[in-house]
Amino acid sequence: MSPARALDPKLFDATVAAVALFAGPEHLLIYVNAAYKRMLGARPLRRPAREAYPEPAAERFLSVLDDVLATGRPRQLTDSLLPAPDGPDEVRHFVSSCTPVATPLGDGVLVVTLETTAETRALQRFEALVTAVSQMVWVVRADGRVEEIVPGWEKLTGTPLPDREGQEMYDHIHPRDRQALVDAWHRALARRPPEIYQNTFRLRTADGSYRHMTTRCVPIVRDGHAEEWIAATVDVEDTWNAELREHLLARVAQTSGGSLDTAFATVVESVVPELADACVILLLTHEEWPLPEHATVTARRVASATRPGLPPAPAPMGQTVTVTPVMREVLESREPRTFRLPPDGRVPSGLVPEVTERWLTASGATSMTLLPLVVDDIVLGYATTATSGDTPVPEPADVELLREVLHHAQRPIRKVLDLQQARRTALRLQRAQLTRPPAVPGARLAARYQPASPANEIGGDWYDAIALPDGTLVLDIGDVAGHDLGAATVMGQMRSMLRALAWNKGAACTPAAVLAMLDDAAEGLDVGSFTTVVHTHLRRRPDGTWRMTWSNAGHPPPLLIPARGEPGFLDGGGEDPPLGVAPALSRTTHTHALAPGDTLLQYTDGLIETPGTSLDTGQRRLLEAAALHRAEELPELLRLLQDLSDHRDDTAMIAFRAEPAD
Structure with missing residues (x-):
């Protein structure tokens, strides 16, 4: 084989890459092109590489030259830090290709170098950026x-x-x-x-x-x-936790009005599934605090939620369970406590009521947390949360967030409790006023009062019946505007003044005159409010019929359910304005006769008014129901008619039925 032809370095004079040629075992530098001089500076020719490159940074480059010459295999030197003409403080990056070649002076190495400083710095900046964020x-x-x-x-x-x-x-x-x-x-x-x-x-x-x-x-x-x-x-764990906390606290803070059960339902629906797989809230039925030492304490379940895929809630709403000793300890300490449940799913005996124990086992529960519910320093009850299956057992931070959610719910719960207390007060006031109708010869009476279903709906509906000394029966049905304790208070005042005026003035004073005096007195004593009322006098005649006279101040008209014939409203040609509108206005008395077996029904608007439907619709439904049930005894008739109401408003009713003459 003929010897390799020596490389002519002049071939690289015009190339843009930096080229250097080394020859012999000492790597004598025999050639550099102009690009090399610009990139790496001038180097002394015809000198060994160790003399031409005395800098410590060149040691790796020199060792690669040795390896290429010894093995005859090319090498690539990436990110070589060759000395640069800008001085020792300037770091520049290069990639060099080192190839064995034949030179005029024997075996040598051709080095082609490209600068990669810009690319390397861009990569370093990218890595630093992504590492930082x-x-x-x-x-x-x-x-x-x-x-x-x-x-x-x-x-x-x-x-x-x-x-x-x-x-x-x-x-x-x-x-x-x-x-x-x-x-x-x-x-x-x-x-x-x-x-x-x-x-x-x-x-x-x-x-x-x-x-x-x-x-x-x-x-x-x-x-x-x-x-x-x-x-x-x-x-994003910290950010996620912060956003979750804000979301949960904002949601429970919006809980207001409605019943206490509704308030707690919002709480459990906020907790599941964000913080737990299941959540149940129970209220103590024992109002004494601290809890009596040896007494059995029970709690009523008011709200629960479970995530999809788990067994349904363990018991019907409202079920009462016995508070276990462990639960009592948690309640008395007022500190939450988490229990890790064994892998076999068996809940330690006595930890929770049996019904809860069965549910925890069925759902594959891994943990249970008990959290006391404290409002205004009073322990109302407790929340039980559970994790199941692959859901992690709550960490202390999770329990603290659960506790904060329940604590944040105190204000709306306190508001609901206050409304319930006001409702109970108003109902006691109303029921104290709504006395049993008197026994009247020749007639039967029945009355019924139904409060509204929402907890904040307490109002001023009332009925009344009194027998005057001459045998005249006085019936009243009325409604004070408003649905709060104030309306109930005004109702009591208006009812008391009306029955006092009716008793004092007697049967000789017409119903219109009595209502005019009531309107005047209410305005003068500054106890008046927008009030509707029907004031009725009923006087029995010797033939067994009854003479009915009444005055209507803006109230729904009385309903006559005759023994024979179709029921109809007694509008008397129209009612007068409500009380509190025009006290000086002259009022009207209407007259009608009731035959034996006829029934007179006086009622408040809660019986016939339903949001989204017209008053005519409500009155028509009342006429149909009255015709259907006219043969019922009065208490049963009122019970059946009560079903017409949607219970969004108070309803008061009083019914009178004339009996046949002896």
Whole structure:
């Protein structure tokens, strides 16, 4: 074989790459081109490389020259820190290709060098940026291969990052987040054109706990297809917890009005499934505090919620359970307590009532937390929360957030309790006023009062019946505007003044005159309010009929249910304005005769008024029901008619039925 032809270095004089040629075992520098001089500075020719490159930074470069000459194999020197003419403080980066060649002076090495300072600095800045803002950064290739750019997976999870996207990676995702993450990722892969993909999920860490992470994947698109994805993942646990806390506290703070059960229902629905898999709230039925030492204490369940997939709530709402000794300890300490349940699902005996124990076992509960419910330094009851299956046992921070949610609910619960107390006070006041109708010869009487169902609806409906000394029967039905304790108070005043005027003036004073005097007195004593009322006198005649006279101040007209014939309203040609509108106005007395067997019904508007329907509709329904049930005894008739109400407003009714003459 003929010897290799020596390389003519003049070939590289005009190239833009920096070229140097070394010859012999001492790597004698025999050639550098102009580009080399500009890039790396002038070097003395015909000198050994160790003399031409005396800087310590060149040691690696010199060792590569030795290796190429000895082995005859080319080498690439990446990120070589060759000395630069800008001085020792200026760091520049190069890539050099070192190739064995034949030179006029024997075997040698051709070195071609390109500067990569700008590219290297850009990469360093990128790595610094993603390290500063991300937990980890990786590349997902089109074939599913995964490569980390900024490591972090193993530090966070305790296991190396899988080399491919797949089940091994998804096993670290919380089971209830896994499928949604997989589906969203596959949808992103199928999109055309590819779009940025983002998802938040829980990742299991090295200690077994879960943290919320957000991954943002950006596609690298070529020809309309994503060749790879750059994924940046950040830990958002603190941000997620802060946002969850604000959301939960804002939700329970909006709880107002309604019943206490409704208030607590909002609380449990806020807790599940964000903080627990199940939540039950029970109120103590024992009002004494502290709890008596040896007495049996019970609690009534008022609200519960469970996440989908778990067995239904363990018992009907309102069921009463006995408070266990462990629960008593928690209530008396006023401190929450978490119990880890054994893997076999068996709940320690005596920890919770038997019905709760059965439910915890059936749901595969892993933990249970008891939290006292304290309002205005009074322990009202407690909340029981549970985790099941793969849901992590709550950490102290989770329990503290649960406690804060219940504490934050104190204000709306206190408001509901105040409304309930006001409601009870008003109802006691009303019922004290709504006395039993008197016994009247030749007639039967029945009355009924039904308060509104909402806890804040307490109002001024009333009925009254008194027998005057001459045998005249006085019936009243009225309604004071408003639905609060004030309305109930005014109702008591108006009712008392009306019956006093009726008794004092006697049967000789017409109903219209009595109402005119009541209107005047209410205005003069400043106790008046917008009030509707029907004031009726009933006088029995020798033939067994009854003469009815009445005056109507803006109230729904009385209903006559005759023994024979169709029921009808006694409007008397129209009612006068309500009381409190025009005290000086002259009022009208109307007259009608009642035959034996006829029934007179006086009622308040809660019986016939329903939101969304006309008053005519309500009156028509009352006429139909009265015709259907006319043969019933008066108490049963009133009970059946009560079903016409939607219970959004108070309802008062009083019924009179004339009996046949002896």
